[in-house]
Structures are given as C-alpha cells and as structure tokens.
Amino acid sequence: MPVTIKVNEEVFTPRQQAVLTAALDLLVENGDGLTMTAVARRASCSKETLYKWFGDRDGLLTATVQWQAAKVRMPQVSRTGLTAKTLRLSIEQFARDLLTVITGEVSITLNRTAVTHAAQEKDSLGIIVLENGPLAIRRRLKPILEAGRDARLLRFDSSEDAYRTFFGLVVRDVQIRLLLGDKSLTQSNVTDNIEADVKAATDQFFALYGAKATV
C-alpha cells in the first residue's frame, strides 16, 4: 500500500512526492528559473500530468513549498520537569534549531521564492513559509516561555514580545544577508559559529528575561 503524507488537507502520492522533490531540487539549483518543462523532464513525467495534478505553475510551486516547509519539523522540547537547567537547554535548543533552519540551503530557497512571489501581489507562499517557519517556532516556544514564567524562572509581561526579542537575538542580520546573497557569509562560515551564537543569544535572552534580570 502506498504511503501518503498528509499536509494541510493535501495528500500527495509517492509519485507526486517524487515530482515535488524534483521541483524543489530545481528550485535550489537554478534559483527562480523553475519551468514546467524542466520539472517534467527531471521527474520523467509529462507536462499534462503536472497540470492535471497541480492545476498550473502556481499550484505546483505552492504544493512544493507547502510540502517541503511542512517537512521542517523541529524536535519537540518537553516542558515537563522544568528546572533552570532544562529551561536553558530548551531555549538553547530552540535557538539552535532556528539558526540551523534559516541558514539551510532549502530554507533560503523557499524564503527567496516566497519573497519573489510576494513581490507579485501573491502572498500565499509567504503565508505558508511564515506559518512553517517563524510562527511554528513561536507556537512551540511560547508555552515553554510561559511555563518558565510560571516557575518564576523568567520575567516578562508579554510572551509575544519575549518571543520576538528571542527571534531578533538569534537571527540578527543573518537571514536578510543570506537572502540577499551576501558572499561573506558562506555556509561554513555561519554553521561553524552556530554553537557560539546560540550560547551568546541564550545568555542575552536570560539577561533580559531571566528572573534576576534588571529590565
């Protein structure tokens, strides 16, 4: 029996997933120049099938982004047995996940595609990327932060503000520079420093929101 993956009410057969994989590969390789003919050739299928399955080019693009974005599932962090140590480890893990994702080639490609799309009054891809990127992190981080506050380990009025500050401390200018193609941020150049950046961002976050914080 074929294994299907359910994504936002959309179900893709293995054959369709192979097509989407081909489309994603082409996106990552050739940047924005994704043509239907290229996808059909890469996936060894006919264009007619592409249009039958995905409607039009936008539908294929949306399916590809949606399918891939949903695959970025970051490991869940338990909120049980919350101590100062486990809380800090959780925060660090979130920072590490966030940095690892946004510096990845696939994430850069998807974000660029969505930004390009948004430049044409189409926001559907942007919403999908946002929903599976920053907002996914937020959904999972907020409960942890609030548990930390309940345990008197963190202090803040708005968990939304705390989350956004965390995002800023971790991401800083890395994402926009990567999206703009800054060559001085090579892949290794960033990934090599992830651990140090994670620690620094976590330190700063606790300095601002830790129970003993002065702000």
Next chain:
Amino acid sequence: MPVTIKVNEEVFTPRQQAVLTAALDLLVENGDGLTMTAVARRASCSKETLYKWFGDRDGLLTATVQWQAAKVRMPQVSRTGLTAKTLRLSIEQFARDLLTVITGEVSITLNRTAVTHAAQEKDSLGIIVLENGPLAIRRRLKPILEAGRDARLLRFDSSEDAYRTFFGLVVRDVQIRLLLGDKSLTQSNVTDNIEADVKAATDQFFALYGAKATV
C-alpha cells in the same frame, strides 16, 4: 546648468533620473513585473534610449536600485560631547531610522527585488542593498558605540557583535515578515508602534551593553 547626482561613480542626468523615478514607481506599484516597454511608456522615452543609457534590463534595474538606495541618507548623529543622555538619544535615533527605513514601501520593494535577483545567481543588487542598508547603519553606528565604550558608558568586546545585537533587537522579525507579505503587519500597524519599539529596543540594548550591565 543641470544638476547631476553622483552615485558610486555613476552620474545621471535629470532626464535619466526621471527615467529611474519612473522605473522605481513601476517597481513599487507592479512589484516585480518591470518591463522595458512599461518603463519607456511611463517615462515617455523610447526603448532604444533605455538600452542606450543602461545597456540592458539588468543595467536599468541596477541603476534604479543603486540610485534610490543611495538616496536613503539617514541623518548623521554627532559623536561630540558624548554623555549618557546624548548617547542614548543617538542610539534611539539609529533605531528609529532603521525601523523607519525597513518598514518603508520603497525599502521593501528594493529588498524584494534584490532577493529575487539573488535567487538567480546574481548578487549585484543584493550587495548594493546591503551596502546602503544594514552596512551603512553599521558604518555610522560603530564609531558611536566605540566612543561610548571609550567614555565608559558601554561595555563590549566586539563592536561588531554589539552592532549585530542592536540590529536584531530593533528589527526582530519585522523585516522578514514584511518581505513575505505578512498582512497582519499593515503599514500603520507598524509605524504606530515605532516609538514604543525604539524605546524597548534601546532599553534592552543598554541592559545588555550598558556600563552597569550584568552580561
């Protein structure tokens, strides 16, 4: 005598600037769909002239972005007579400038254009935008930060790290959400809160890097 503006060794006549203005307007209006025919019609010039002046479509795009990006000149902040009060006002001013710029429609358009361009293995536009956006801020902020350190008002090892943290505290997730077309961040929604965000970011920056900071 015609007034010309010199931009990175490029000089544009008033007529050429009118063409670039038309191109920028179209870019802001129609997003990415900038066609040579549309620019020619809007600027009431012939396509032949466009190609004569700018070489090709990419040249026109580059000239437009370069010309407009260079116009974003943020007010200089004096570093003389540095006191705790003036330092704080300077930092706040930088935060305000940064937020005002990145939330502007023109900035969003230019960044989107550059990101789209970067998705096609062309990084020239990205470099221009980076150079005139984040890096311009950095060039002007770093001396202030270092003067603050010299005056024992700030504490940090690396002014680069301090700058990047400042960037993160100020920008947070606003820019990426705007680039992705997040509808929940309407223009007014953001601009109305700029002052509060500026104050919050500055408070946090001083909490982390002020002379009495605990980190």
Next chain:
DNA sequence: CGGCAGCCGTACCGTACGGTACGGTTCCAA
C-alpha cells in the same frame, strides 16, 4: 540654411515559456 546628433514612437524579430492536444504504452479490471 544645411547637416547632424539625440531622441521619440512604433513596428518588428526571436525566443522562452505557460498551457493544450494527441498518439502511443502500460496496467488493471471486468
């Protein structure tokens, strides 16, 4: 006044690509 340079407007060309049509093949089910 005559020639020429610059430019406008428009027509034109070539190509790339989105989308459609269709013949041929495989496979399943009646």
Next chain:
DNA sequence: TTGGAACCGTACCGTACGGTACGGCTGCCG
C-alpha cells in the same frame, strides 16, 4: 481478451517580453 484509465513523450499554440531597426521630429552648431 478487451475496454479504459492513467500517464509518458512530443509536438504544437499563443503570448509576453527582451532587444533591434527605422522613420520622423527637434534643436544645436557650423
């Protein structure tokens, strides 16, 4: 065995757009 559904490969169509060519207008300079 046969009908048909799904799909592959390819050929095809229409259009949009980058880039070129050219005729006509204007204004400057000798």
